Amino acid sequence: MNLSSLLSPEAVKVVSDVSSKKRLMQSIAELAETLVNAPSQRIFEALQERENLGPTGVGHGIALPHARLADVDGVMGAFIRLERPIDFDAADRQPVDLVFILLAPVDSGVEHLKALALVARTLRDSALCAKLRANHDTSTLYALLTGGEATQAA
Secondary structure: OOHHHHEEEEEEEEEOOOOOHHHHHHHHHHHHHOOOOOOHHHHHHHHHHHHHHOOOEEEOOEEOOEEEEOOOOOOEEEEEEEEEEEOOOOOOOOOEEEEEEEEEEOOOOHHHHHHHHHHHHHHOOHHHHHHHHHOOOHHHHHHHHHHOHHHHHO
């Protein structure tokens, strides 16, 4: 599994008009609705339900919201770079500006966990995160997220 199998170029966005966690979740749901066969309200509710179990802000300005939905065919991701960081209830209390979303089928089991681990490992790279924060172009962001896979595999 690699990020390019989870993430399409259309699933990468730069967002400037989000001022709260709830509004971010709505934006995520609207973006995901165009990528999967599920209504945005159902995606929003699934993300909120997961968030109510515990915040998905993992620290260092990164959040990994994720949910399982019956309407999703396979594990898929989306990436949002926020121009203005927002509070995300992260353990380190730092505001979030890099958000990688994962949606998976209800019965995805280990595939969902593998995808979550891959994303977490990738975004643990502080040099990569600095490059993501320095760019506003979605195609550049996509290339940064998926470009290092050939060298990591060797």
